[in-house]
Amino acid sequence: MKSPDQITIADVARHAGVAGSTVSYVLSGKRAISEVTRNRVLASVRTLGYHPHAGARALASRRANVIALVLPLRVGMQVPVVMQFAMAVVTSARSFDHDVLLVTSDEGPAGLRRIAASAMVDGILLMDVELDDSRVPLLRDLTRPSVLIGFPADATGLTCVDLDFHRAGQVCVEHLAQLGHRRVALLGAPPAVYDRGTGFAHRTRAGFTEAAHRHGVTTVTRPLPEGTAAVRQGLLDLLDRHPDVTALVVQNEAAVGPVLATLPTLGRRVPQDVSVVAICPDPFAEQTSPMVTSVPVPAEEVARQAVALLMRKLREDPVPDATLLSPRLTVRDSTAAPPPP
């Protein structure tokens, strides 16, 4: 007595009057099959509602058609972007006929090792990589190919994708310099993010500072803690010490709203008195009032690229080590020329 669920390739073969191997070849396209046989098989597949058994397939073909998406358990401020990433990864992976196994970092290296060694996944996508990431060395001697989203300090031998944050910092300054601003502040991620050594924060700051220098703009940079009250306090302090600042670059999704809301209460209108540029996802930027000029983190595109790269590695195609997506600046209503002195 057969169990009622799980239609096997043998069932399809019988129904179509061919050999099991023929069904397999029809489905994989790895050998020529006549038009007529193919159609007969496909018809049987459809009428029986056949779906290949993933385990059996993985066992025989040594490919699971699954990739791992490794997220840090401690998702800090940037939850929405991470989510957007994750969804985009799933969608992209599906377009390559792969599924996504969600893994958290809290099992540590052992978790990664388990996933890889059990042949559960063919490749690994690592998100939110930190400058000095404990998972990274492991990745190097794992047999499975991997792609990182973000850059560790030492990226040799690894494939990494990210927004070009260095360039993003530059772009913000250039926009503001062009408008005539001469003194600009960078309000960054919470201090913890810098301390943790997360790459993007440092790279943005470097680009920011470098471009400012080049354009004769003087700068102030400071991290911005979480929480509306803290943001307010930070702003007060900043404007108190540096009253001549006429533009802010904010790289902290959670802070963008509060910053825009607080400035008017401090007697600074946006953009008449002070301009604001944000580095944050588009959905955020479009929801503020006034709508904020921003350099979006193109989560979907980064995800797509990362998956595409991983697929190429699975095929053993050569891939570039570093892929930097160029930032685009979208001008909205929060930036204007500085007020006359």
Added chain:
Amino acid sequence: MKSPDQITIADVARHAGVAGSTVSYVLSGKRAISEVTRNRVLASVRTLGYHPHAGARALASRRANVIALVLPLRVGMQVPVVMQFAMAVVTSARSFDHDVLLVTSDEGPAGLRRIAASAMVDGILLMDVELDDSRVPLLRDLTRPSVLIGFPADATGLTCVDLDFHRAGQVCVEHLAQLGHRRVALLGAPPAVYDRGTGFAHRTRAGFTEAAHRHGVTTVTRPLPEGTAAVRQGLLDLLDRHPDVTALVVQNEAAVGPVLATLPTLGRRVPQDVSVVAICPDPFAEQTSPMVTSVPVPAEEVARQAVALLMRKLREDPVPDATLLSPRLTVRDSTAAPPPP
């Protein structure tokens, strides 16, 4: 020549000087094995770094040790909660020695069917269930067990877990009534959420209205669109038409911040002039200023419960159809007695 990666159970057996089946029994504990043999096998497992091949295991045992987590692709504003859920699901699943396959709804029912039929997962966890959810009927005639997070209109034959939103609505009103408020407004999710028939919004409103009635409190309810500007407009309009409202219940994470920020600019101090209770995740509530009295959505606990239920169903243990987690109200700084008339 053997491929260097992938140590098999045969390797372990040889190394330990026992039969393959013995290794299997040591690992699964399904038959008595002498202490001495067990230790010898476990030692070999460790020194060789053996991890069972997931596909082979799934094929032979008919259990993949993987559950599917199905997320809606279109995640609205409540991204952070969803994320929190997802992470908690992974953690819980791991504690049962299961992994999590991330699936989006955008493939539609076909996607679910594929996942289930390919024996890729043993069970399914469906998030963000809507009152009239197209995926739900399918679930009923799938062979795999499933658990829903949220309630569809017709939940017969299904296992559902959620916060008791009806009770949450009541709890908010009761708190406010006790403080002496007589006229209370419910500011809900964006209109689209109601139209979509998402259960929690309706259930909260029902509980809210019912409790208000019972306590002799009159109510106004209205959805709240996304965006700071829209929130402001909505508040202006509300206070204009109903100037006697002294308390607000906000069920819209994205709106809590803006509401609290906007009220003072409309000449209403919180909590002296108007009290605010939010139904939102704790991290949100703790970040507002003033810190808002709230009924948190216990994402982690819901996730844990859902996974636990699914595991019981996998073991074919009987489980309750509906699991409602009781809300707790955390009093913070945004609620007080209403001002004298």
Added chain:
DNA sequence: GACGTTCGTCGAAGCGCTTCGACCTGGTCG
């Protein structure tokens, strides 16, 4: 018209694991 070629199909051999029945011990019991 005998000989390659290609094209399409089949059968069988695994992939690495679980699990079932069988088979050995040594005790225990009547």
Added chain:
DNA sequence: CGACCAGGTCGAAGCGCTTCGACGAACGTC
């Protein structure tokens, strides 16, 4: 003291799939 039993262990038979080599048949080619 032989029969019985429980505790340990083994060998072999699959699980459902892919893939390799083999094999007919239909087609030129000299």
